[in-house]
Amino acid sequence: MGKKVNAAGPLTDRGIFIATDDRVLLEALLRRAVDHPLQQAGSLAALAEELRRARVVPRTELPPDVVSMGSTVRIRDLETGEDETYTLVYPDESDIEDEKLSVLSPVGTALLGYRSGDEIEWPVPAGVRRFRVEEVMLQPERMR
Structure with missing residues (x-):
């Protein structure tokens, strides 16, 4: 399992959020x-x-900076300093060339439920990846 931290250290006081309907589908x-x-x-x-x-919270109570299914998020690789933008999707919608990242990919699983500013260390096939959620650019909950 990966380790998720924010600027204050390990996320012991602030866990992840998932919308009720996302949890049911996942x-x-x-x-x-x-x-x-x-x-x-x-x-x-x-x-x-x-x-x-x-x-788990009703979709209407999901904080606006939380990465949920369908969110478009900008992350920064803390090793290279490079930014990447992805939309978190279900496996059958995944298309890395179109920046659609499966929730079952290591980074997709790591992103789910976290917020802007959170730093994440997560195992990937090549080792451990460290990145920060820079911005939740689009959250489907805010579109409704």
Whole structure:
């Protein structure tokens, strides 16, 4: 599991937020994945852990700077200083060339539920990646 920190240190007082309807859909995704136990096993376990510890709130109460499903977010790689922009999507919508990042990718799982300013250390196939959520540019909840 990755470690998520903010400027004050480990996020012990401020956990992640997930909208109720996102949680329902993500739990359904995990249940369907039982039929394919070898596919993305690590990603599925990480997502299940994030859902377990998340503070689940109605979509209308989701803070505006939280990364939720469908959010477009700008992150900064803390090793290279480079910025990247992604939209967090379900696996069947994923298209990295179109900057659509699957929630089952290591970085996608890491982003879910965190807020602007949060710094994240998360295991990826090449090691550990460190990045900061610079900005939630679009959150679907704010469009309604």
